[in-house]
Amino acid sequence: MNGTLKSSMLTLTAVAGCGLFAGCSSSVVVLTDFPTPLIEPLPVRMGVIYDAELYDFVHAEQIPQQSIWTIQLGDANIAMLEPLFDAMFVETHEIDDLPVGPVDLARLDGVIHPVLQRFEFDVPIGQRDEFVEVWMQYGLSLYEPEGDLVVEWTVSGYGKAELERNQEQAVERAAVVAMREVGAAISTQFVEQAEVAYWLEERQNESALAVDSRVGN
Amino acid sequence: MSPHWQSIHESATSKPRLESRSIRFAGTALVLLTASMLTGCGVTSLMEPYKQTDAVIGSGEQVVVLARKHHSSHEAEGDFVECISDALARGDNGIEVHSSTQFEDMMYPWFEPSTAPLDTAELGELLDRPGVLERVEATGVRFLIWLDGSTDRVSSGGGITCAAGVGGAGCMGLAWWEDDATYDATVWDIHELANAGTIHADFSGRSVMPAIIIPLPFIARPQAKACRGLTEQIEQFLTSPSGDGEGINLG
Structure with missing residues (x-):
């Protein structure tokens, strides 16, 4: 109850402060290292396109009765995706655009283009809500x-993430959990996509044919 | 409480003698009410351990304590996981406890909320994947302890009113709240690929804060008690073949 009293006072102070200074803002910079996945690399050489939008992604949103986040x-994004793709494929190269030039054409089997499509988050106002939640959606094009x-x-x-005293830190922690989930899904489910499985099979057949023709010559 | 309080205010404007008598009466009532509530203040506990194997931890073997995170509604709090880990490792005969964060990072992406094995059959499938068993062995972890549950406020009531004036300040009233800490600790033996057992802990505590001029908090801490109770039980699980050890004193 003491905590309740305190948090009510803090909320009141925050609201009053926002009213006075019109334009409270909360800023979060998600900075963390992501572990390298423990997976077998796929036998393909992959080019990766990291857009400027991905490098500089900023989500801005005004939450009613709260502040601008x-x-x-x-x-x-880069800290999560780079070690992920490095572990998923035997070889990766960052490239700028498609179609690739002659040098990359010879050394790549495919190109992957990740995009962060949606980012949503919720910071609870009520005292019974204990968690900050983050939801993210990436698009991967092969x-x-x-x-x-x-x-x-x-x-x-x-x-x-549990909402403790610092809302910004809770948002950051929830975002990191969501990004780890994305990394886990990409690394464990990529080969389960039917089109990807078929494409990988084709690449392996091509490699086998190339080896056969070299042996024949 | 409110009718008494109201009557005090009404009399305060008209009858000074009645005022002091009413305040004394309210104070006495509050003391009696507080005393009756304090007798019910404290933590009640229920522990249900069930050990399924006679496996015990060997020299050089470690345990890791992980929170179940796949529920959308709740998950064991980070500080509760830390409390259990620290308490297990404490003391001269402390158990070697691997860092939860480090274990999750080393095993990434296999112990994330969506990918973590939900039973020992799934754990077996996971260990069959290339490199996973070797990585687990490199950590030295033999026992996985899954914590599932949370501490929630189940009820609260009462109220405290504070006022300040030229002559001083003070509070009057009574507030109470009840927290329930319910956790399951499931122990997996990685060597045997078996569920070594489960411990169910349910600790409930009512806190009371009477205020007669000054608020006096009498706070029950069921989560701390649950941490202590579960730790003692887990220690017995891991060190005694039957898991019942020499009995638990929950205090």
């Missing part, structure tokens, strides 16, 4: 090096 996820689309796949991740 800005959440910077750019660095975290292309042939020449630029033909193989498959588009959406992957979502949900994260929650």
Whole structure:
């Protein structure tokens, strides 16, 4: 009850402060290291396109009765995806655009293009809500090096974190949980996509044929 | 409480003698009410341990305590997991406890909320994956302890009114609240790929805060008691083949 009294006072103070200074804002920079997944790499050489939007992703939203939130996820996007793709494929190269040039055409089997499509979050106002929640959706497009689309796949991740004194830290923790979930889904379910499985089979057949022809010559 | 309180205010404007008598009466009533509530203040506990194997932890073997996170409504609090881990490792005969965060990072992505094994059959499938068993062995962890549950406020009531004036300040009233800490600790033996047992703990505590000029908090801490009770029981699980050890004193 003491805590309730205190939190009510804090809320009142915050609201009064917001009213006075019109334009309270909360800023979160998601900065963390993501572990390298413990998975077997797929036998393909992959180009990866990291857009400027992904590098510089900022989510800005005004929450009614609260404040304007800005959440910077750019660095975290790269920190999550780089070790993920490095572990998923035997070889990865960052490329700028599609179709790839002659050098990349010779050294790549495919190109993957990740995009952060949606970011949603909820910071509770009521005293009985204990968790900050974050939901994210990434889109992954797999292309042939020449630029033909193989498959588009959406992957979502949900994260929650206990709401303690610092709302910003709770949002950051929930975002990290959601991103880890996304990484877990990508690394464990990528090969389970029917189109990806078929594409991988084709690549393996091509590799086997190439080996056969070299042996024949 | 409110009718008494109201009557005090009404008399305060008209009859000073009645005022002091009413305040004395309200104070006495509050003391009696507080005393009756304090007798009910404290923590009640229920522990139900069930050990299924006679496995015990060996020298050099470690345990890791992890929170079940796949529920949308609740999950064991981070500080509760930390409390159990620290308490298990404490003392001269402390058990070697692996860091939960480090274990989850080393085993990533296999112990995330959506990918963590839900039973020992799934754990077996996970250990069959390339490199996973070797990584677990590298951690030295033999027993996984899954914590599932949470501490919730189940009820609260009463109220305290405070006022300040030229002559001083003070509070009057009575507030109470009840917290329920319910947890299950499930112990998996990685070597045997078996569920070694489960401990169910239910600790309920009522806190009371009477205020006669100054608020006096009498706070029950069921979560702390649950941490202590579960830790003692887990220790017995891991060190005694039958799991019942020498009995538990929950205090």
